[in-house]
Amino acid sequence: MWLVLVCAVVAVGAFFIWSNSSTPVNADSKPTAVSSSAVVASSFQNGKQFEALDRSATEEPQVLEFFSFFCPHCYDFENVYHMSDEFKKQLPEGGKLVKYHVDFLGGELGSQLTQAWAVAMTLGVQDKVAPLIFNGIQKTQTIRNLDGIRQAFIEAGVSGEEFDSAWNSFIVKSLTAQQRKLAEDVNLRSVPSVIVNGKYMVKNDGLDAKSVEGFIQEYSQVVKYLLGQK
Template sequence: MKKISYILLSMIIVFTVSSAPFQENKQYETLSKQVITDFQVLEFFSFYCPHCYQFDTEYQIIKTIKAALPKDIKIARYHVSFDDVIGYELTRAWIVAVALGVEDKIAPLMFTAVQKTQTIKTVADIRKVFIQAGIKGEDYDSALNSFVVKTLITQQKKVAINFNLKGVPAIFINGRYMIKNEGIDISSKEAYVKQYTDVIKFLLNR
């Protein structure tokens, strides 16, 4: 009787694993150590990254995720500079955008300026993007030079190190799972966006 029960239990476990909608090391991977953050969904990106540009403008992954997930799910986007001078300034500017609540306005304009028109050469050029988005120059300057922005830059850099970040775009779920972009269905734009969102939902509930 015990042997039969063991066989049935084994069958249930095998069925549960095989019937899981997504597979570890295919659509996602589990980190060796969980990173404690304030956010359930955390994206690392760079305005210099062509794939991040596609992610944001063509696939609109984060916008779709925000619309699909419950409002109480905390989502954040961290800009990565990889020790580049202008990249660092873009990181500062992005934190300002978050602080002012204008990420949705700034992201497409900044991506266009960096990737398409290539007009971001100096700190002044970055400031112009905010003015283009309707932000007063003095408000931008005040936020940029605030203690909060300086503190957040340090904090976000530490988080990237803790995740052992090696490239972007990278999305982490609950500080424990990382989406494997190469494992997502690429048969169509719609399929890619849908599966990406479904994988995130799946991992949030693990």
């Protein structure tokens, strides 16, 4: 319960402060243009917009996003604010966007979803599977067990045999363990969370939350700034 509340606090602090705005926000909303000059990179500070972790930076530029299919704010992060698309725009040549699932929401099913996400990464079907699982968990509540997860993969074009084979493979078990270990190493307690270059965690509650446009713009600019840090 505490962890669920943390997820909610993150969202209230970072996403929904503008909920009293006269303009409703929905999946079809298009952010209005905001001049890049409105965001001054030199004003970004450790402890305010981001936190420097006691870790070595990755050799290549990287944006790592932690999420949970059980977290409604992760759903919005991906499907309403399209933050993954924003991050991709900021990646330099050779950079990559990585998404890891967390175990601390959803009990046993949450743990199975972390392994399922490892299957998706192994088969290269993340973009096809993610909307189906988000919908099955949060909208239709049709994914309640491993069979429901398997069916989502089948709907995404993966055969049942492919899923079963990948589920029990060494690479999937390794990727599952890797997701869990990194979340533990950075003492992750809330989602969505973004770590840039393996060393800098964006502080959602330190960003402009007066408007959807301002939040998206500043988040994107902070990530761009951190991609240039080592």
